[in-house]
Every structure is written in C-alpha cells, then in structure tokens.
Amino acid sequence: MEIWYLMIPIAMVFAAIAIVVFFWSVRSDQFEDLDRQGNNILFDDDKDAHRQAQRDHDKDPHDHSA
Template sequence: MSIIFTLIPVAILFVIIAVIVFFWAVKSDQFEDLDRQGSSILFDDEQKPRDE
C-alpha cells in the first residue's frame, strides 16, 4: 500500500513534464508543417552532378 504514495507523485510528475514538453513543441512551431515530412518520403532528393 505504501507504494501508492510513491507512484502517485511520480505519475503526476510525468504528466507535468509531458504537458510542458507539449506546450514547448507548440510554441516552437514543431507542428506547423505536417505535410512536408509525409510527402518527402515519396520523392527523391535532387542529386548534385558530380565534378569529374
């Protein structure tokens, strides 16, 4: 039963950290361009010509 008194504060700490990380990601525009990464896998990158 005493483990509950340890696990509840640890769980609350994890939730607080997750909320802080989520708001940091939103504030730093991590979710602005969601389509670019999804479509970048479909197209090849432009290859630079090699100097010979």
C-alpha cells in the same frame, strides 16, 4: 498500499513533463507543416530517378556506345 505514495507523485511528474514538452513543441512551431515532411520521405528519390530518365531520354537514341 504504501507504494501509492510513491507512484502517484511519479505519475504526476511524468504528466507535468509531458505537458511542458507539448507546449514547448507548439510554441516552437513543431506542428506547423506535418504533410510536407511526410511527403519528402515518400517522394525524395523520385526526383533523382526523373532527372536520370530525362538525361537518358535527351541522349542520342542512336548512340549505343554506353
């Protein structure tokens, strides 16, 4: 049972660290725009593919040299 004298203070230190990190992240605006960053990951490559398709479409359709 003496392990509780060690485990309870360690748990309290971890909880205090978690609370400090949470308040720091809120103050430094880490939670301001969560949707944009998630969408950047999903739709980042679509812009490049769209540009390439647009370039291919703008080429002369009768030019088969490539």
